[in-house]
Amino acid sequence: MKKHIFLFLLSFWVSIAAKAQFKITGKILDAKHQAIGDAIVRAGTVAASTDRNGKFELVLPNKHGHIAVSHINYRPKNVLYTFPDSLIVTLERNELALEEVVVYSDGYQSLPKERATGSFEMIANKVLNQRSSLNIIDKLESTVPGLQFDRRKSATVMNVRGLGSFSDALLKPLIILDNFPYEGELSNINPNDIESVTVLKDAAASSIWGARAGNGVIVLKSKRNAERSKGKWDAGVSFMVTKKADLDYLQLMSSADFIAVEQQLYEKGFYKSALSNSSASYLFSPVVKLLRDIDVGKISKPEADRQLERYRNINYKDDMEHYFFRNAVLQQYNASYGTHSDLLTSRFSVGYDRNLANAVTDKNNRFTLKSDLIYQLGKNLELSTAFQYVNTTANQSPSAFSFPINPGGNRQALYPYAQLVDENQNAAAIAYAYDPDYLIGISDPLLDWTMKPYKDIFDSRTDDKMDYFNGGLNLMYSFSKNFKFTGQYNIEKQIQQQQTLFTEDAYFTRNLINQFTTSTNGLLTYGIPKGAINTLSGNRMLSHRGRAQLNYEVNNNLHLLTVLAGAEYSKRTSESSSSRVYGYDVNLKTSQPVDYVTLFQTYRGLAGKQSIPYLMSDQMRENRFVSFFANVGYTFFNKYTVSASARRDASNLFGVKTNDRWNPLWSVGTAWYLSKEKWMQQIPEINHLKLRWTIGHSGNIGGITGSEPIITYTKAPSGAQTTLPRALISALPNPSLKWEDIRMINYGLDFGLFNNKISGSIEYFNKLSSDLLATDLIDPTSGFSSMTKNVGKLLNRGFDFKLSGRIGHGRFSWIPTLFLSSSKNKVLEFYGNLSTGTTYTTNAGTSMRPLKDKSLYPVFSYVFAGLDPLNGDPQGIYKGQVSKDYRNMLRDSIQNLSYHGTALPPYYGAFRNEFNWKNMSVSFNISYKFGHYFQKETIRYASLYNSWISHKDYEKRWVKPGDELTTTVPSMNYPADTNRDTFYANSEANIEKGDIVKLQDVQFSYAPDCSRFLSSKKLNVRLFFNANNVCVLWRATKSGLDADFLGIPNARNFTIGLNVSY
Amino acid sequence: MKCKKFNILIFVSIMGLFAVTSCEKYLDVKPDSTISTPQTLKDLRAMLDNESRINQTYPGLLEVGTDDYYLNFDQITSQYQLYQDFYFWKRELINSGTSSWQASFGTILVANVVLESLEKIASSDISLKTELSGEAHFVRGLCYYYLALVYCQTYKYGKENNQLGLPIRLGSDSNVKVQRSSLEKTFEFIIAELKLARELLPEQVAVKTRPSKAAACAALAKVYLYMQDYQNAEKMALEVYDKSNVLLDFNKLDIQSNRPFPALHDEMIYLAYSVENAELLNEDDLNISSELYNLYDEVDLRKKVYFKDKGDGAKGFKGNYASNFSSYFAGMAMDEIYLILAECHTRRGRRSEGLIFLKELLTKRYQNGEYQLPDFTTDTQARKYILQERRKELIFRGVRWSDLKRLNLDKEFETRLSREVDDGTHVQTIYLEPNDSRYVYPIPESVIVLGGIEQNTR
Secondary structure, eight states, X not given: OHHHHHHHHHOXXXXXXXXXXXXXXXXXXXXXXXXXXXXXXXXXXXXXXXXXXXXXXXXXXXXXXXXXXXXXXXXXXXXXXXXXXXXXXXXXXXXXXXXXXXXXXXXXXXXXXXXXXXXXXXXXXHHHTTSOOSSTGGGGTTTSTTEEEETTSSSOEEEESSOOOSSGGGOOOEEEETTEEOOSOGGGSOGGGEEEEEEEOSHHHHGGGGGGOTTOEEEEEEOOOOSOSSOEEEEEEEEEEEOOOOGGGGOOOOHXXXXXXXXXXXXXXXXXXXXXXXXXXXXXXXXXXXXXXXXXXXXXXXXXXXXXXXXXXXXXXXXXXXXXXXXXXXXXXXXXXXXXXXXXXXXXXXXXEEEEOSBTTOEEEEXXXXXXXXXXXXXXXXXXXXXXXXXXXXXXXXXXXOSSOOXXXXXXXXXXXXXXXXXXXXXXXXXXXXXXXXXXXXXXXXXXXXXXXXHHTTSEEEEEEEEEXXXXXXXXXXXXXXXXXXXXXXEEEEEEEEEEXXXXXXXXXXXXXXXXXXXXXXXXXXXXXSSEEEEEEEEEEXXXXXXXXXXEEEEOSSEXXXXXXXXXXXXXXXXXXXXXXXXXXXXXXXXXXXXXXXXXXXXXXXXXXXXXXXXXXXXXXXXXEEEEEXXXXXXXXXXXXXXXXXXXXXXXXXTOOGGGOOEEEEEEEEEEOGGGSHHHHTOTTEEEEEEXXXXXXXXXXXXXXXXXXXXXXXXXXXXXXXXXXXXXXXXXXXXXXXOEEEEEEEEEEEEEETTTTEEEEEEEEEEEEEEEEEEEEOXXXXXXXXXXXXXXXXXXXXXXXXXXXXXXXXXXXXXXEEEEEEEEEEEEEOOSOOOOHHHHHTTTTSSOOOOTTSOSSEEEEBOEEEEOTTTOOEEXXXXXXXXXXXXXXXXXXXXXXXXXXXXXXXXXXXXXXXXXXXXXXXXXXXXXXXXXXXXXXXXXXXXXXXXXXXXXXXXXXXXXXXXXGTOOOOOOOSSOOHHHHHHHHTBXXXXXXXXXXXXXXXXXXXXXXXXXXXXXXXXXXXXXXXXXXXEEEEESOSSOXXXXXXXXXXXOEEEEEEEEEO | XXXXXXXXXXXXXXXXXXXXXXXXXXXTSOSBTTEEOSOSHHHHHHHXXXXXXXXXXXXXXXXXXXXXXXXXXXXXXXXXXXXXXXXXXXXXXXOOOSHHHHXXXXXXXXXXXXXXXXXXXXXSOXXXXXXXXXXXXXXXXXXXXXXXXXXXXXXOTTSOOOSEEEEOOOXXXXXXXXXXXXXXXXXXXXXXXXXXXXXXXXXXXSSTTSOOHHHHHHHHHHHHHHTTOHHHHHHHHHHHXXXXXXXXXXXXXXXXXXXXXXXXXXXXXXXXXBOTTOTTOOTTTOEEOHHHHTTSOTTBTHHHHHEEEOSTTOEEEOOOTTOOSSOOBXXXXXXXXXXXXXXXXXXXXXXXXXXXXXXXXXXXXXXXXXXXXXXXXXXXXXXXXXXXXXXXHSTTSXXXXXXXXXXXXXXXXXXXXXXXXXXXXXXXXXXXOTTOGGGSOOOOHHXXXXXXXXXXXX
16 A cells, blocks of 8 residues: 555656546566666656556557657667557666676675675776776776775785785785686786676675785676677777876976075085095086186186076976976777677687887887687586787886986985986986096096986887786586586796896996996906896796686575585796896897906996996796685575685795694675565665675785794895805794784675665774784894784774765766775784884885884874074974974984874775766766875975985075964075984974875767667767876865875876777 | 485595695795705805805994094084984983894804704715804804904903803894803803814815904904903914915005905905994095094005095095995904014013014005114013004004003003084084993893893993
């Protein structure tokens, strides 16, 4: 009864004509004869929507006519009606369908969403397509609740639900490609071959992967062919342009300011003693030399002023932007063909990518081939093969310069008014490593010892070549309806070769040859023969894996039991070698021998005594694993699910006693499908409601140890007096070392409301990492000051919240998805080194610094008490008093520091919106991160004077009393005081909030209806345009910095592309 | 159906059993080709040939407090606070920096592991075993000697020497705690180690990074001299002299060179040097004290070989004996043996014999034919001359600090050290009195806390 009332309430009546009325009723069904609710049924101006049983009623003025049926997830359909028909209309799902049957894949089994107890997150192909990139992983940023990208390191670190370890090396999530861990380079995977990505977030989802799943698991699933029986072609082409980096982001001082500082220092006599001391490896800037030349009368004042004025107006940043960098262009081409029949399902794909990178010398290509075949060899036997081949080549310059250029010669950043390219477009020389005046003074006919950066980047090159092969064989045999055996084998082989060629003209070559040149009474002998220097290095990786697995499944109306158990082994061998030859002739490919044994006196002792760099090496690593695993899932009355999994892993971790090799890990979980309870079905607004709970353990492998000391063989460093084989003690015996353990508890609630117009999930997790490998301090008298032990404990707590909507009317739909994740960590136990304040305030938050009761990336600073109004000195607090005792404030204990919080965002998420109208689709993704802090760079006068490291904060410095009210930047002092600089740079004044909201990506796509002008209805065309890293919408800091990056943020890119399928 | 299931079960169990038994072997493979446990004599040989762990670990602190050099105000104030504290002989240090302590004990650990492994490794190569054992005892003894110079009070010949010595670690087990022994026991141990090494080591070695019998004798001579046991010092030095007595002729060196000494040159007996760039020994910074520089005659080649002109009248050091950068030579060399012989003979009333050794040495240091031995009327005069020549010859050789400590015991030879702080506005002078407790460095705080041993009073 209630139902009927609700039906009435929901029914939508548009118009009731006064004249003749014909009541048409009907039902809208999908291909599986399930009712479709919310479909729009329209005849002329009259329209109605279907109820949850798919039923509709229309009162129409005509007896015959057309009815148009539409629904956002289905292809629209026109049908004829004649009163008093009761229509049954079947709709086909369209390609933009949102709520397909979600099946999670964890690499061992496919699990329908309904039966999952664990925390899975699947990213469908459509979402992957919203962003263009060369790399599949880049597409995941800001699309998955609980997956965070930390781009503050040189290599991006992904973490699934926070951190689980104290060491960077142990933070990586496990990447699975189809069924097996993927050991190759992630950039080998062509994103066009990936159907979906599933992130396994809790123990029930991931513990089947055991000792390597501690940081979460990311499962990549390759595309298989669609259900269509005949052949299907797919082809795509796209062009992506990535803008060059914005060097102004680094906020370095202008040339004019830099020169002003140098002039002041010169007047104060800062360079006096150094200028009179002719040290070869001590650089002076052209301005300082010019000032000296004025003093000694070598140049007239007006001429010098003219030169200074010229210097003030140039900055080599412009030369770098103009000559060293360009907008990168990536071209991507891909095509695939697939068939599907009862006997054979196949898919072949080919892809080619060509990238001209931002650096003018860099480019790379990728060619991929992939085939997947599934043969149905009989009623019970299925055989599948997978094959993948990737070839990549990359070219770059080994002497590329980053900005600012490090010129050596006791300096760290080049003076800004350098000129890299002269007026005639020729490369210009800069002061580099050795004083130019000293070099001019050398009478021996050495090779030219000057550095011309714009020439040098082209004088040497590194060519990388890689071949990657992945083959898989999969045999599935069904003994009976219930029993299934699967045997799988996978082989991966990756061969990388790198050639670095420094030509005879390269600075590297000239410098090395000169260093090893001996002059006896003007007669030169060469330790390194003239010619190029060629270095080859290679890496070979081979991995074998095998798995035998039994599946058992019983399914009747009330009980569904799935059991799987199996064993697997893996073996991964990697060999690396390198070699270098000197006196190399590029054309003849010949080289000349050198004397590696003698310790040479370098030219004029400039580099002390050295032996010729010896780059021959060979190394092999081998990891072996053996594992047993089992998983049980039991669903009864279609409402209650329990699941359990167990796994034991063993590896050849060095030195571990056999008995300790085995590491058992387990998980259990339950789910309660509330919405299937009778009493819940009385509430029609709630379509779907499920409660989940899981607990389990997974692990992390790390640490090499044993009951005897471990020694490592090393190579003699350059400058060593002998070249004998040498070994060092790398670890003290520590037989009790274990694998790290990660215990995860997850609570989840999935919901679908109002005909699933609104759906989402809320999850809460509690992740306790214990036995973490951390350095424990030991008495240095033992020969080591610290030792790796299982002493750390870390707690991560947080939630993942996801809310999706489907709001549509006719051919318009809006699909918003909002997610918010939180992950807060706290170190519970840590016995390692506690240092004085400086350690925690220097580069605060950029590296893991475990400290009890604090977050793992703590941001500390010195308490800042403003500038001294008299002279602009920064002030802090020492022993409760305002103080300028920098030396003691730097060594103050941690308790007296100001603690801001974490540098890793504790809250992050995204708001993704997709609008579809007819053939068009627009989407954009807004990402946000909240609650974190970062330390900004600032001016340090000692570094400025001595190392030429500059910062624009100089412009904001205190100059006169009263300035302390508007600035925190200290006055420029002479002589500089490192302690004062360090105190200010690491004080509260430079800690900023990291909160940021970005427009991550925007996409527009258009799929014209080709049936209008082509006879074939099967041709689908999609045009798209997208932009990534679009802009920052809002940030808490006024400094204009992006705390997600330590250096220059990723540049904006634009892509235009076309996809055709037939 | 039933039967089928049963078959599968059997199949699985057999497979499982097979897997379990065979995978133990499967997992015995070592994961990295470059790592190992010390299993063969070759491993031990490689451990003792690891220059950076065996020959390059001597405490940088030993040269930091001497009066041979100075840093100007800008140079010293830009150093780490700890180094500033060392330089100005501060009574309280910002922290006590573990590097000097740890580097030496790292070497001692290698020696201990080698000695423990030698007992386990069965090998018929007795001569190699003997040699390795000798080397291990040698480096252990030498490390303890240098540590004692830094962290212990001066040894007084013929006295009780009950003061605090060093913890003597004889094994590699990091769980074993060892308390500090007395100074007497420490020196007994050093002498015993070096004597044992003298017995075990071969006469000839392939490279000078390995100790020979002569190296052990030379080390003993050094240690006895510091202990003021001049009789034994002379005896050991003579034993070295009988084995070899080659001196470098400075007339043949490339005087202009930034690194005038050839690597592993003939005068060197054993190569050892301090941790590079340790503490304040950065050559680009340090200036040679003018008092020292002025001691050299113009015809003394050492003036040009050792020093360079830094402009502004300042002199820098370039004559690193091991031809390394920014470290001091801590090994044994013939010139030092000549000086020990000269000093001991003179102290033991055979002045003319002693002066012959000195003359022989200095003839090779001066321009050809320029050296003239002065005439002395008293032993003390001669001794003063010899000690001054010792200072001039053995600059940045890890000797000055120990000589200061040793000679301060003798009223006639004691020295008050001073440092000037000139910040441009006013000059302040800091002194280190003879026998001051600051001649003993504090043991690193972490050693005190974690090792539970007693701290030095300073």
